[in-house]
Amino acid sequence: MLGGLTGFLHGVEPTASPWSVVVLMFCLNLGPAQASTxxxxxxxxSDLLSCTDLGLAQVPEVLPVFIVTLDLNHNRIVQLEEESFEGLPHLEMLRLAHNQVTSIQSGAFRNSSGSLLRHLDLSSNQLMVLEQHYFxxxxxxxxxxxxxxxxxxxETGAxxxxxxxxxxxxxHNLLTTFPFFSIQKHSHPNLTMLDLSSNRLPKLPLKDISNLPQSVQEGLYLHNNSLLCDCSMYSLFRFWEQMDFASIRFFRQEHVCLLYGIPRGVRFFLYNRFFDGCRLLELKQQSRxxxxxxxxxxLLHCITSLSGTRPAFFWLAPNSEYVTPPGNNGSLNMFPNGSLEIVAAREEDSGIYLCMTQDQDRNETGEVNVTVLRHEDEAHEHFNTGFTTLLGCVVSLLLVLMYLYLTPCRCPKHLPPPTAALSRGKEAGPGSAQSSILTPTPPTTTEGPGRKMFPSNIFSFLPCDTSKPTDSLYL
Structure with a gap:
């Protein structure tokens, strides 16, 4: 290599600038440096850098610019310093689990991919407070x-x-509170899972939780906490059970609460006798x-995630009428909490109702489709259902009777007259097998004075009249 370079330099024309030689040497030195990043x-x-279980105390200073996934699990990193991941424009997954991270300095993720980073794993570390600037x-x-x-x-804005x-x-942390009010639809429109299980939450802010977006409530996990048993807590979880949320369906036995005098807690879904005296609260849940x-x-509820001190509510009726508290001329009443009451529903009240909530600088809109059923439609529906059921029962009964008693008698075309058959039966004698089996009427010896035997099914002993069509029965 050196010999080739010397030969090349000796072959350079005298007219070449000395700066060309300097540039050439710089390029030759740059190649190995890039290769050793x-x-x-x-x-x-190709796009993965794995530095797991190497005892690293900090993030490596020089990292390849092409990496998409950076795996630093199982090391001894204590702090994420400012611009620790600078110059990684393609980074999408960052794994820092099983380290000793206690703090994250401001700007730790600055000058990295930022908007491209979609997965951050900081599990099994030693973080104590989530500060606002972390993410x-x-x-x-x-x-x-x-x-x-x-x-x-x-922290509220973390x-x-x-x-x-x-x-x-x-x-699996030590949380005793959580700022539920900071989770709102406009700030976290895509949030579908918030796992707060296995912490030390003693009491749940029912109002803040009920104001969470529906998608967040469906994915809110609160089992294995130090909850105190009360009726509001019980009402919340019973409501979620009725809604068939996954947090209740999959972790039913892990929901416990602490009751005075019982040290180990109560699995209230299995032993709900402790809440027999509770009057379950009616939680707001409005169908579309x-x-x-x-x-x-x-009564229509205005469900909103805005948590201002006094948000403003108003409704837009299907007839383009704006409704604010206390309501209009008496057909619609509106309450300060945003609920709208239709006093006596009329056909013209059907349509889309828009609920609008306005905070200091934000607003939300929800809609409810109301259908008013007329008395005639409801009565007609009940009549049709009852008539159909009755008609089905009658037809079934007639079919059973026809099958049992109106089966056609299939007689041979050239069957001898009934009188001849009777005479032959008498000639055969009372002990004859032909008399007891082939004779359409019972033997005369079975009848006594004043007695007449009636078979259980009289139609089986009636003689066939060959002069009539064989597909009909005539008595």
Missing amino acids: CPSQCLCT QDLPGLQELLLFNNRIVRV LNHLKNIHKVYLS DVSVRAGARL
Whole structure:
């Protein structure tokens, strides 16, 4: 290599600039440096860098720019410093599980892929507080794994920057509170799972949880906590059971609460006698399609995730009428909490009702499709159902009777007259087998004075009249 380079330099024309030689030497030195960007003892593939279980105390300073997945699991990293992942424009998955991370400095994910990073695994570390700046540079993150840490507090805005988050795993920590009010539809439109199981939550803010978006409630896991037994807590989980949420369906036996005098807790889905005196609260849950009988009362709830001090509510009726508290001329009543009451439903009340909620600088809109059933339609429906059932029973009974008693008598075409058959039966004698089997009437010896034997089915002993059609029965 050196000989070839010397020969090349000797062959350079005298007119060549000395700077060309300097540039050439710089390029020759740059190649090996780029080739050695894969950290020592790490494994590099086409788009993956794996540095697992190497005892690393910090993130390697020089990382290949082409990596999509960076695996640093099972090391001894204590802190994620500022711009620890600088110059990684393609990074999508970052795995830092089973380290000793206690803090994340501001700007730790700055100048990395940012919006492309969709999976961040910080499970099994030693984080204690989720601060607001931890994930501010990760707007594209979809999955955040934080289970099995020592987290005792989640700051109010810690998850606010995660606009595209789908799943957050915070189980097996030491949480006693959680800012449910910070999870709103406009800030987390894609959130479908929030796992807070196996923590130390003593009491649930029923109002904040009931105001969560429907998709979040369906994926909210709260089993194995230190919940205190009360009627509001019991009402919440019973409501989720009726809605068949997966958190109840799959972890039914893991839902426990602490009752005074019982040290180990109560599995309240299995032993609900402790809540016999509870009056279950009516939690707000509004279907998109509701129906009501004409003249009946209907209450529509305005479900919103806005958590302002005093959000403003108003409804838009199907006839383009704006309704605000206390209502209109008496047919529609509206309450301060946003619920709308249709006092006596009429046919013209059918249609789409829009509920609008406005906070300081945000607003939300929901819709409910109301169908008013007329009395005639309802009566006609009940009549049709009852008549159909009765008609089916009558037809079934007639078919059974026809099968039992109106079966046609199939007689041979050239059967002798009944009188001849009777005479032959008498000639055969009372002991003859032909008399007892082939004779259509019982032997004369079976009758006594004043007695007449009637068979159980009289139609089986009636003689056939060959002068009539064989497909009909004549008596």
